[in-house]
Amino acid sequence: MLDATIGVIGLGANGSQILRILAARGASVLGIEQSTSPNDRSGHAGETRLISTIVPDPGPDGEDPILSRVGSAWDRYERDTGHSVLTRTGALSIDDADTPFMRGLAASARRRYGDDRAVLERADVAARFPQFRLDDGQIAVFDERGGGVRSEYAVSGAVQAARRDGAAVVSGVRVLGWATGASGVRVFCSDRDYRFDRIVVVTGAFVGDLLPELAVHARKLVMAWFAPRTDAVERFSRPDMPVFSIGTPEALGAYVYGAPSFDRPYVKVGGDFDWGYAEPPSSMDFALQERDLVGLRTKARNHFDGLTDSIVRSVKLMDGWTPDSEPLIGWHDPDARVALATGFSGHGFAISPVIGELVADLVTDRQPEIDLSRFDPARFEVGHSSVRSPALQLR
Numbered sequence: 001m002l003d004a005t006i007g008v009i010g011l012g013a014n015g016s017q018i019l020r021i022l023a024a025r026g027a028s029v030l031g032i033e034q035s036t037s038p039n040d041r042s043g044h045a046g047e048t049r050l051i052s053t054i055v056p057d058p059g060p061d062g063e064d065p066i067l068s069r070v071g072s073a074w075d076r077y078e079r080d081t082g083h084s085v086l087t088r089t090g091a092l093s094i095d096d097a098d099t100p101f102m103r104g105l106a107a108s109a110r111r112r113y114g115d116d117r118a119v120l121e122r123a124d125v126a127a128r129f130p131q132f133r134l135d136d137g138q139i140a141v142f143d144e145r146g147g148g149v150r151s152e153y154a155v156s157g158a159v160q161a162a163r164r165d166g167a168a169v170v171s172g173v174r175v176l177g178w179a180t181g182a183s184g185v186r187v188f189c190s191d192r193d194y195r196f197d198r199i200v201v202v203t204g205a206f207v208g209d210l211l212p213e214l215a216v217h218a219r220k221l222v223m224a225w226f227a228p229r230t231d232a233v234e235r236f237s238r239p240d241m242p243v244f245s246i247g248t249p250e251a252l253g254a255y256v257y258g259a260p261s262f263d264r265p266y267v268k269v270g271g272d273f274d275w276g277y278a279e280p281p282s283s284m285d286f287a288l289q290e291r292d293l294v295g296l297r298t299k300a301r302n303h304f305d306g307l308t309d310s311i312v313r314s315v316k317l318m319d320g321w322t323p324d325s326e327p328l329i330g331w332h333d334p335d336a337r338v339a340l341a342t343g344f345s346g347h348g349f350a351i352s353p354v355i356g357e358l359v360a361d362l363v364t365d366r367q368p369e370i371d372l373s374r375f376d377p378a379r380f381e382v383g384h385s386s387v388r389s390p391a392l393q394l395r
């Protein structure tokens, strides 16, 4: 006797969306979450996640196929759940004009609009977005389709909508492993065994506890909320302050990103610093040390006009990182019993409602609208033709 046709393991950013969409389509589905949905120890914690839809290498159509679907997918999410989660502030990307990243971003923006309207010089940024301080030689690209999503609230809305549509959910139950056979999948959990026809493993940075052989590493990330100077409070309270990224992504120690807090005038700043990896993920120490915040304070001083050194809140979290910073999405086994959707490498929230639709297609034998082969979970296996050298070296 099956507990449900499809089991979703992990109800965070992507698992909650997969569960919601499967339930809305009338599938028999049960979600298992080791904690609660949402929770403060997973990749989706920390108030907001950025959406930015212009990328340097969007492909032949000039737009990334997943990012171009993100806006309408969040609109569908909001209609379905009744949770208003997306604030379309726009996204500002700042970098030296001559980096390959910024040249690519500016070229994509020019291609989208057919002119220079989204490429801002230093003086343009000073006039329009006085919160930011650009260096000589830096420019910005403004993506008007970008913004911020309330991340925990979005997970909460997805799980509640899934329950409304008939999904079963068990919380506080940890998946310890599974076995596949001709009759389906038996999932071993901290309370009992569950049986499904198929499962999707969406356990975020914790995937290494279950599948240590995967090329996904639990990378630590820190974010801090800064208070402004009294004379700058108005500037950081403005509703049109965009979400932002400064520098080339994954340039360790040089890249920062963030958003105006919903608790304005505070500003949330995160960074691509080397806070290390949690191996195994269950060994993660979530406690922050003062030294974790030094780099973020320096960046807040350098890149903003009007923030103080005062941090009112901070978090240390993890996300699962792959060598090419692309997720693993597809079947893990030859019998198509166990699907993976993991390794979102620091950008798995904005795209989560699109991923939910694609994975729901995959596990119900519908042809996904987007070709998933670039996310093939086997691409890092020894002997696979697309094995690439790791972009980030583990320390």
Ligand SMILES: Cc1cc2nc3c(=O)[nH]c(=O)nc-3n(C[C@H](O)[C@H](O)[C@H](O)COP(=O)(O)OP(=O)(O)OC[C@H]3O[C@@H](n4cnc5c(N)ncnc54)[C@H](O)[C@@H]3O)c2cc1C
Residues within 6 Å of the ligand: 009, 010, 011, 012, 013, 014, 015, 032, 033, 034, 035, 036, 039, 042, 043, 044, 045, 046, 048, 049, 050, 051, 173, 174, 175, 176, 202, 203, 204, 205, 206, 207, 210, 221, 222, 223, 270, 317, 318, 319, 341, 342, 343, 344, 345, 346, 347, 348, 349, 350, 351
């Ligand atoms: C600090 C930080 C900033 C980020 N900024 C952005 C951003 O601006 N924009 C963006 O798009 N992305 C961003 N990301 C990335 C994004 O948040 C993650 O990629 C995304 O949350 C990953 O989604 P997920 O569903 O894979 O994992 P999660 O959201 O982490 O969910 C996994 C869930 O699985 C559960 N689980 C784990 N193991 C088990 C088990 N054995 N049994 C049962 N349940 C289990 C966990 O408790 C958790 O609830 C950021 C990530 C971090 C950490």
